[in-house]
Every structure is written in C-alpha cells, then in structure tokens.
Amino acid sequence: MSGSSDSSPVAGPLGDLDPDTFRRYGHHVVDWIADFLRHPERFPVLARVKPGDVREALPLAAPRDPESLDAILADFERVIVPGLTHWNHPGFFAYFAITGSAPGILGELLCAALNVNAMLWRTSPAATELEEVVLDWLRRLLALPPGFRGVIYDTASISSLCALAAAREAAGVDAREAGLAGRSDLPRLRVYASDQAHSSIEKAAIILGLGQAGVRKIPADAEFRMDAEALARAVAEDRAGGWRPIAVSATVGTTATTSVDPVPAIAEVATREGLWLHVDAAYGGAAAILPEYRHVLAGCERADSIVVNPHKWLFTPIDCSAFFCRRPEILKQAFSLVPTFLQTPEGSAVENFMDYGPQLGRRFRALKLWMVLRAYGRTGLEARLREHIRLGQLFAGWVDGDPDWERLAPVPFSTVVFRLRPHGWDTADPRLNPLNERLLEGVNASGEVFLSHAVLAGRYALRLAVGNIRTEEQHVARAWEILRGEALRLGATAPVVAEDD
Ligand code: PLP
Numbered sequence: 001m002s003g004s005s006d007s008s009p010v011a012g013p014l015g016d017l018d019p020d021t022f023r024r025y026g027h028h029v030v031d032w033i034a035d036f037l038r039h040p041e042r043f044p045v046l047a048r049v050k051p052g053d054v055r056e057a058l059p060l061a062a063p064r065d066p067e068s069l070d071a072i073l074a075d076f077e078r079v080i081v082p083g084l085t086h087w088n089h090p091g092f093f094a095y096f097a098i099t100g101s102a103p104g105i106l107g108e109l110l111c112a113a114l115n116v117n118a119m120l121w122r123t124s125p126a127a128t129e130l131e132e133v134v135l136d137w138l139r140r141l142l143a144l145p146p147g148f149r150g151v152i153y154d155t156a157s158i159s160s161l162c163a164l165a166a167a168r169e170a171a172g173v174d175a176r177e178a179g180l181a182g183r184s185d186l187p188r189l190r191v192y193a194s195d196q197a198h199s200s201i202e203k204a205a206i207i208l209g210l211g212q213a214g215v216r217k218i219p220a221d222a223e224f225r226m227d228a229e230a231l232a233r234a235v236a237e238d239r240a241g242g243w244r245p246i247a248v249s250a251t252v253g254t255t256a257t258t259s260v261d262p263v264p265a266i267a268e269v270a271t272r273e274g275l276w277l278h279v280d281a282a283y284g285g286a287a288a289i290l291p292e293y294r295h296v297l298a299g300c301e302r303a304d305s306i307v308v309n310p311h312k313w314l315f316t317p318i319d320c321s322a323f324f325c326r327r328p329e330i331l332k333q334a335f336s337l338v339p340t341f342l343q344t345p346e347g348s349a350v351e352n353f354m355d356y357g358p359q360l361g362r363r364f365r366a367l368k369l370w371m372v373l374r375a376y377g378r379t380g381l382e383a384r385l386r387e388h389i390r391l392g393q394l395f396a397g398w399v400d401g402d403p404d405w406e407r408l409a410p411v412p413f414s415t416v417v418f419r420l421r422p423h424g425w426d427t428a429d430p431r432l433n434p435l436n437e438r439l440l441e442g443v444n445a446s447g448e449v450f451l452s453h454a455v456l457a458g459r460y461a462l463r464l465a466v467g468n469i470r471t472e473e474q475h476v477a478r479a480w481e482i483l484r485g486e487a488l489r490l491g492a493t494a495p496v497v498a499e500d501d
Contacts, residue, residue, distance in 0.1 A: 017069075025069045027209060029384045037088070037102060040470065043081065044447030045089040054083040083449065087318075090470040093479060094285050094452035095416070097467030100317035103375035107368025108317050116325075118343065118362040123351035131172020132368035135261075136375055137324055141381070142288045142308065146303045148324035151356045152365045156282035157200035159250065159307035162331065162357055164191060164204045166305065167276030168248035169334035170327065176334065180209040192234060194218050194226035196260060198280060210450040223410055224257045226250060227267035235273050247276040250303075252296050256454035256463070257417050262309040263299030271302065279306040282321070286313040287389070288411055289381050296412070297393060305331075313467050314383070315501075316372045328421040331356050349412035388414040388466045391476045395464055398480050404487065407493040408456055417454060420487050433460040435490065442486040449479045 017025075028299065032229045058077040088100050106305075140294050155157045168175050172261065173186055180186065189210050193201045195217040206468035218231045225440025235245045250261040263279060270277040279285075279300050285308030287293040300306050305325045310316035325331050336355040344352070354360050376384070392414030399405045399418045406427075409417040419436045421427065437453075440462055444450055454461045463481060 010038045021069075022057065025073070028073070037470075038104075040086055040089045041083070041091060041448070043086050043089065045091045045450040046088050046444050046447065047085045048447070065369075088468065088470070089450075090468055090472065090475045091449040091479065092471075093464045093466065095463075096312050097465045097471065098312055099315040099319060099371055099467070099469040101315040101375075101469050103371040104317040104368045107371040108354070111364045111367050114364060114367075116364040117387075118364050119354040119360050119368075120344055120352045122344050124364065125350075127366065128353060129362045130364075130370055131353065132351065133368045134370045135273075135324070135410065136371065138308070138310070138369070139324060141378060142285060142297060143294050143375075144297065144306070144324060148306070149325045149326075149328040150322055150324050151328075151353060152362075153321045153323055153357060153368070154230060154308050154319040154363075155308050156198070156280065156312075157203060158197075158320050158357070159282075159321045160200050160278060160280055160354045161204040161207060161276040162323060162335070163249070163276070163305040163307070163325075164201070164208055164210075164247055165309055165334045166325065166327065166331045167278065168210075169192070169209055170276055170304075170330045171244065171246040171293040175209070177442050187242050189214055190238050190245045191215050192218055192231055192245070192248040193277070194224075194251065194254070196220045196224050196226075196253050196256060196259060197249055201249050201280070216482060218257070224254060224259035226261040226266060228262050228269060232269045232273075235275070236268065245273060245275055247278060249280055251284075252279055252281035252300070255283075256456060257462075258284060258411070258413045258415045259413055260296055263297075263303070264330060265299075267299045267302040271487075276305070277303045279303045280305055282309040283312045283415075285412055286310075287385060289378070290385055290389075291355050293385075293389075302453055310348060310369050310372070313385070314369075314372065314381070314389075315376065316369050320369055324371075328356070328442045352400065358405055374461045384469060387472070391417055391466045391471065391473060392464075394473065395466070395476050395480060402484075407463045408459060416464045417456070417461045418464070418482075419459065419461050422487075422491075427459075433458075436460045436462060437488055438490060439483070442489065443479075443482050446482050446486075448466050449475070449482055453481070 034215050042175065085499055087098055116124040118124055118131065121128045139148050139150060147394050153162065164338050168189065171189065191205055191210060191214055193215060200214050202212050204382045206212060216234055218226050218234055231248065238245055248266060252260050252262050252263065267277055281297065284296055303354050304327055305323065307321060307323050309321045311318040311320040332355050335357055353362055373495060392411055396407060396411045396416045399416060403423040405418055406421045407416065407418045419432065421432060425432065438462055440451060440453055450465050453488040454463055466476065
C-alpha cells in the first residue's frame with residue numbers, strides 16, 4: 001500500500017493529522033480495501049506464518065518519535081497481512097464463515113470516525129434510536145412477535161451471559177444484592193442446555209457464580225437435537241435432589257452440526273417449570289429471514305430471550321450480536337446501576353442502553369447493521385442466504401454420492417459435517433480419525449480453502465460451512481476437488497484409498 005511520497009512525520013507536536021493528509025491516506029486505504037475485496041483469494045486463506053513470526057518482525061517498544069503513515073502502511077502489508085487468516089476469503093469454510101460486506105465496512109469506517117459512545121441516549125440520541133429501530137427491523141425480518149425488545153452486544157457469548165443474568169434475576173434469589181457465595185438460604189441454581197450447546201453457556205454460568213456444575217447437559221438425539229423429554233426428567237430429578245432449576249438454553253443451529261433443538265417442546269417444559277427460556281440462534285436464526293426457513297424459529301415466540309448474530313450469517317462485520325428479550329424490564333433490573341454522574345434529565349422518556357448490560361461504553365454497532373440491511377434489502381438478504389443453503393446442499397450431495405465419503409449429520413442450513421471413509425472401511429475403524437486429521441491438514445495447507453473440524457461421538461469430522469458473501473459454486477467445487485485430491489494423495493500411503501479410487 002505505498003501511497004503518498006510524504007515521508008515526514010504526519011503529526012505535528014500537537015493535534016491530529018491534518019484533514020488533507022487524512023484524505024490522501026484515506027483514499028489509499030479505501031483503494032487497498034477495494035482491491036482486497038475484488039481479489040481476496042490472492043492471499044492464502046489460512047495464514048502460513050509460524051508462531052512468533054509476526055511478533056519477531058515487530059519492534060519491542062513503541063517508536064519514540066512520530067512515524068510516517070507510508071512506513072506504517074508498508075509494514076501493514078509486509079508484516080501484518082501475511083500473518084492474517086482471511087475470513088473475508090471465498091474459500092473460508094471453517095467454523096462459521098462470516099462476511100465483512102462492503103456496506104458494513106463503510107458503516108465501520110463511519111463508526112470509527114464518529115467515535116460515538118452509545119451508553120446513554122444523550123451521549124448520542126441517533127445511536128440509541130437507530131439501535132432500537134434497526135433491531136425492530138431485524139425482529140420483523142425474523143418474524144418474531146412485537147413483544148421482543150432488542151439490544152446489540154458484541155458477541156453471542158455476551159448475549160447469552162446477559163440472558164442468564166436476567167434468568168438469575170427473574171428467579172428472585174437476590175443475587176444482585178447478596179451475591180451467591182456463602183448463601184445457606186439458597187439451593188444450588190441449575191441451567192440446562194444440550195450436550196451440543198456452545199461453550200458460552202458454561203462460561204456464562206462460571207461468570208454468574210453458578211459454576212460449571214450449575215449447567216446440566218441434556219443428551220441430544222441421533223440428529224444432535226436436545227431431547228425435550230430428557231430435559232423434563234432432568235428438571236424433576238434436580239428438584240427432587242434439592243437444586244433450583246432457573247433456565248434452559250435451546251440452540252437453533254448448533255456449533256458442530258447446526259442441529260435445531262425442538263424449541264416448541266422445550267418451551268412446554270420451560271413454561272411448566274417456570275424456567276427462563278433462552279434461544280441461542282447465533283448462527284441459524286438468520287435463516288428465518290427466508291419464508292421457507294421461518295420454521296427454524298418455531299416456538300421462539302415463547303422464549304424469554306433469543307440471540308441472532310448479524311456478524312455470523314448476516315454480512316455484518318464482526319462484532320454485532322442482536323439480543324431480543326421479551327422481558328426487558330428484568331434485564332434492566334439485572335444490570336441497571338446509575339451513578340449520579342450518569343443521571344440525565346430525560347428520565348424514563350428514553351432508553352439508556354448502558355442499563356441493559358455489563359458495559360458502560362458501547363460502540364455504535366447499529367450503524368453498520370442499518371447500512372447492511374438497507375444496502376441488500378430483504379430480497380438481497382434472502383437471495384444470498386438461499387444461495388448459501390443451495391451451495392451447502394450441493395456439497396452434501398457430492399459427499400453423499402461418493403462411496404469414499406460419508407456425511408455425519410443432517411444439513412439443516414449451509415454447513416456440512418462429513419469425513420473420508422474409504423469404501424469398505426468399517427465406521428469404527430481406528431485409522432479413520434488420524435486419516436481425517438491428516439486430510440484436513442493437507443487441505444488447509446493448500447491456501448485455497450480453510451475447513452475446520454468437529455468431534456462427534458469420538459468420530460473426527462470435517463466441517464464445510466458456507467457463509468461468506470463472496471463464496472460461489474466454483475469455490476465449493478474447488479474445495480471438493482482439493483479434498484478428493486488430498487484423499488488420493490494420502491492413498492499413496494494408505495493403499496485402501498488408492499485401490500478403491
Ligand atoms: N452460539 C453458537 C451456536 C455458536 O456457534 C457460537 C460461535 O460459533 C457462539 C454462540 C459464540 O459466538 P460469539 O463468537 O459471537 O460469542
């Protein structure tokens with residue numbers, strides 16, 4: 001990114017860059033971004049550096065004197081870029097593929113320029129009111145009922161933490177004032193989630209003083225969905241054993257296989273037992289924008305809270321997690337603590353979002369989400385989600401059609417969980433896990449695609465998650481070609497593969 005010929009320090013002894021210098025470098029940076037977005041695949045998707053390479057290329061201490069932006073941007077290209085794993089690359093199929101879309105990037109740029117802190121309504125009325133409006137737009141897109149009120153957090157992990165903090169508040173155990181430690185007047189509190197739930201639920205329990213033992217994992221069925229009857233039995237057993245059940249977290253789109261828990265049946269149990277029902281739809285929720293996928297949020301109208309991450313499958317740059325709560329007054333009760341210096345004359349006429357979470361300072365994340373939702377519109381979002389699902393299903397079909405490969409889970413969305421099982425190998429063959437591990441390493445070394453793994457009932461599985469806006473059929477086809485090529489290459493040392501190919 002060599003830009004201007006200006007090699008002198010860009011800042012004087014005081015003040016910021018002058019606006020003309022900013023403009024010049026701003027244009028260079030935006031040009032760099034535009035070139036990057038046009039051809040992200042000119043970089044290897046998975047960084048090729050070794051541990052410590054980046055650190056060693058950087059000085060031990062910050063510079064004593066100002067450095068030129070030319071020098072800084074040159075080092076960005078020389079040192080930083082090679083050390084990046086490119087999440088905005090069309091061959092990124094690992095974890096959940098995400099997108100920093102162009103409208104979202106522009107939103108981030110403006111957000112940084114304004115540097116608004118959306119803690120109180122008066123610290124930027126537009127930030128608060130846009131957050132209210134844009135989350136109501138998202139609620140409507142997801143066909144959630146009007147009773148849900150939204151707030152934006154950074155991540156689903158924090159959204160679920162806030163959900164469980166609200167659940168603890170709703171349980172009326174006075175944790176806010178008295179804490180939980182040393183309470184002889186209280187039974188142990190229990191939260192339920194399936195054995196496929198994301199680790200953020202356990203982390204939340206750790207932070208909230210429930211402890212990991214306070215999370216009871218409900219077994220999933222053969223398709224990795226929570227068994228609602230097992231949930232009901234566990235709650236009854238816990239009550240009999242002196243626990244106090246307070247909440248259940250269902251998942252729509254689990255991390256490993258994207259399975260969808262039976263939320264309507266779980267909601268029945270939650271209502272009957274007086275549990276807070278939280279739904280972690282961080283990944284899968286976005287699909288409900290499609291009329292034909294609305295069913296994935298069935299039962300969620302009865303949830304107390306639900307999280308959907310626009311930074312996962314809604315083309316919004318990380319971070320942006322949309323949290324919807326049907327009992328916002330409880331959430332506020334859990335978190336609101338207003339020192340005198342933060343009191344404002346608007347009173348209850350406005351919302352102050354600092355009242356709905358642990359943070360005081362809050363980024364103006366609504367801006368980028370607003371820009372993404374407007375720039376694509378409902379039809380544009382639908383088309384892109386539909387295409388990702390089509391690509392996932394296409395890939396699943398290729399796996400299903402090849403006798404050397406097997407799918408290890410249903411494909412409700414755009415993520416395929418599969419493994420190489422050479423024709424004739426037993427499903428329990430102990431060579432399968434190391435074979436698939438080596439396969440994944442080989443495939444990821446290509447630099448063209450990046451896949452991740454999951455372990456399902458002891459079986460090492462590969463995951464191909466379609467979710468980047470720039471991923472096209474050619475990229476998915478290339479991933480399949482690389483996978484099969486690598487399987488063949490491994491066949492040189494594993495004759496059964498070669499024989500059967
Ligand atoms: N919930 C589910 C189902 C996830 O798959 C993930 C991450 O992949 C999370 C929560 C955590 O998301 P975040 O990174 O936004 O905390």
